[in-house]
Amino acid sequence: MYVRKHRGWLAPSIKNKIHRHLKTIKDIHKILPVSKIIIETAAFDIQKIKNPDISGTEYQQGEQLNFWNVREYVLFRDDHKCHGKKNCTGTILNVHHIESRKTGGNAPNNLITLCKDCHNAYHDGRLKLDIRRGQSFRDEAFMGIMRWAVYNQLKEIYPNVSMTYGYITKNTRIRNGLENTRCIDARCITGHPMVKSLGYYYNQKAVRRHNRQIHKATINRGGYRKLNQAPKYVFGFQLFDKVLLGDSYGFIFGRRIVEAI
Numbered sequence: 001m002y003v004r005k006h007r008g009w010l011a012p013s014i015k016n017k018i019h020r021h022l023k024t025i026k027d028i029h030k031i032l033p034v035s036k037i038i039i040e041t042a043a044f045d046i047q048k049i050k051n052p053d054i055s056g057t058e059y060q061q062g063e064q065l066n067f068w069n070v071r072e073y074v075l076f077r078d079d080h081k082c083h084g085k086k087n088c089t090g091t092i093l094n095v096h097h098i099e100s101r102k103t104g105g106n107a108p109n110n111l112i113t114l115c116k117d118c119h120n121a122y123h124d125g126r127l128k129l130d131i132r133r134g135q136s137f138r139d140e141a142f143m144g145i146m147r148w149a150v151y152n153q154l155k156e157i158y159p160n161v162s163m164t165y166g167y168i169t170k171n172t173r174i175r176n177g178l179e180n181t182r183c184i185d186a187r188c189i190t191g192h193p194m195v196k197s198l199g200y201y202y203n204q205k206a207v208r209r210h211n212r213q214i215h216k217a218t219i220n221r222g223g224y225r226k227l228n229q230a231p232k233y234v235f236g237f238q239l240f241d242k243v244l245l246g247d248s249y250g251f252i253f254g255r256r257i258v259e260a261i
Contacts, residue, residue: 014145020206021150022157027204037158038189041147042166063108070106071095078113084127090115096122098133109133164189207240230255 010018028034067073074095082088096114097104104110110133114122121127147163154161172188173180183201187193215225232238234255241252 010145010149014142014149017142018146018149018153021146022153024204024206025154025158028202031202036160036162037154038162038164038191039147039151039154040164040166040169040185040189041151042143043147044141044144070108070111074108074111075113077108081113082115082118083112083131084114084118084122084129088115088118090117092116094119098129098131104133 025037064070064073067076075093080093082090082093084090092115094114094116095111096119097106098110098112112129112131118127122129151161151163169185169188172193173184176188176193178184178188178193183197184193187195187197214228216228218225220226237243237252237255239252239255243250243252
């Protein structure tokens with residue numbers, strides 16, 4: 001499922017991240033007199049990250065240039081050899097997903113060459129692979145998609161919104177001889193890097209409301225799977241309630257019903 005939003009299609013995972021950013025800013029307005037919003041973003045050159053020496057027309061010549069598809073490229077990259085058992089000589093080759101296709105997709109860094117026998121042995125549980133996928137650029141890609149969506153939605157909600165970039169923040173911090181911390185970066189973004197701090201800051205953590213997994217993943221004997229959801233209220237308390245314990249306050253992060261024997 002994809003959601004139409006702001007002249008483009010946004011995946012639910014990205015839409016959720018955007019919503020979290022907007023909710024955080026909304027919560028800040030509840031406790032602070034905000035008159036101006038400056039949002040810091042960053043632009044990532046993923047091809048430059050992969051190859052620092054890339055330039056000119058090389059940007060149009062990706063790693064899969066002259067290959068019919070991803071499978072052909074992966075087989076060539078792996079020298080048409082199985083990466084399963086040591087010294088494996090299997091000749092019928094398959095392309096295996098290191099992370100599941102749903103999780104890691106069909107990116108080359110999530111694919112490895114296995115012979116048919118090793119591939120079947122792995123999925124039957126007879127072979128273990130000590131292989132991790134290559135470098136992932138998911139966060140960088142999310143930032144590239146999110147930054148304009150967040151910025152444009154903020155402008156629709158609030159009257160005074162502007163954008164700055166990470167390299168400007170870094171330059172401001174270095175010129176003023178300041179430490180590299182998030183609180184100091186925030187002051188640099190405001191344009192007042194040398195302002196005196198109050199000595200404390202607010203910390204917000206996003207937590208889930210519900211556990212959407214109805215059953216445990218492990219299947220017990222007889223094909224039975226235990227429920228994975230606890231009752232909403234246990235002894236009158238629910239998840240993330242603020243409670244007084246002795247002379248200090250705390251939050252409920254877990255619930256268990258203990259039956260007396």
